[in-house]
Amino acid sequence: QVQLVESGGGVVQPGRSLRLSCAASGFVFSTYGMHWVRQAPGKGLEWVAHISYDGSNENYADSVKGRFTISRDNSKNTLYLQMNSLRAEDTAVYYCAKDYVTRVLVVTYFDYCGQGTLVTVSS
Amino acid sequence: ENVLTQSPATLSLSPGERATLSCRASQSVRSYLAWYQQRPGQAPRLLIYDAYNRATGIPGRFSGSGSGTDFTLTISRLEPEDSAVYYCQQRNNWGLTFGGGTKVEIK
Numbered sequence: 001q002v003q004l005v006e007s008g009g010g011v012v013q014p015g016r017s018l019r020l021s022c023a024a025s026g027f028v029f030s031t032y033g034m035h036w037v038r039q040a041p042g043k044g045l046e047w048v049a050h051i052s053y054d055g056s057n058e059n060y061a062d063s064v065k066g067r068f069t070i071s072r073d074n075s076k077n078t079l080y081l082q083m084n085s086l087r088a089e090d091t092a093v094y095y096c097a098k099d100y101v102t103r104v105l106v107v108t109y110f111d112y113c114g115q116g117t118l119v120t121v122s123s
Numbered sequence: 124e125n126v127l128t129q130s131p132a133t134l135s136l137s138p139g140e141r142a143t144l145s146c147r148a149s150q151s152v153r154s155y156l157a158w159y160q161q162r163p164g165q166a167p168r169l170l171i172y173d174a175y176n177r178a179t180g181i182p183g184r185f186s187g188s189g190s191g192t193d194f195t196l197t198i199s200r201l202e203p204e205d206s207a208v209y210y211c212q213q214r215n216n217w218g219l220t221f222g223g224g225t226k227v228e229i230k
Contacts, residue, residue, distance in 0.1 A: 045159070107218055110169065111169040112168070
């Protein structure tokens with residue numbers, strides 16, 4: 001079955017960087033676009049970024065554009081999120097998620113998420 | 124920016140009752156609207172996509188309707204495991220936005 005396991009979260013000071021990873025299994029990773037979605041403590045869901053199945057297209061929420069970079073390594077079935085210039089408002093649980101259909105180059109819905117990794121930005 | 128407004132904020136109903144959740148968009152999203160369920164302590168999961176299509180494995184008691192700016196998620200007969208926060212979400216080719224959520228409590 002689909003399994004997505006996020007890692008790399010932790011406590012980081014404002015202005016510093018962090019890289020999240022998401023290990024995928026149970027589906028053909030190279031044929032699905034992938035997302036990062038976050039949820040601040042006690043708050044709702046916020047979409048962060050999407051990368052197409054082949055890595056050719058990336059899209060970002062305005063709140064992270066220019067600071068975060070999504071990438072993937074299809075040979076390792078792994079998704080990444082490089083987060084630079086972190087701010088207190090980036091504190092959240094970060095979920096990786098897969099597209100609900102295969103081989104779509106544009107942003108579309110996601111179906112399964114991992115259990116998330118907590119990022120806390122604090123001095 | 125297309126803002127999604129969900130109502131009510133909280134819905135408290137008994138098992139077997141019908142739940143009706145609303146999502147209103149500030150601009151038309153045509154039928155590009157999804158519904159997600161997030162149970163306490165769990166990740167969100169897709170229930171409905173493109174306004175009325177049930178995702179794989181979703182029970183038939185969940186149904187979606189609407190188009191343009193007004194959408195509804197109906198849970199026909201509530202079960203205890205339906206206690207969760209439900210989010211609507213719209214998509215365009217460049218991103219996704221979520222509504223603020225409706226919390227469904229089972230009495």
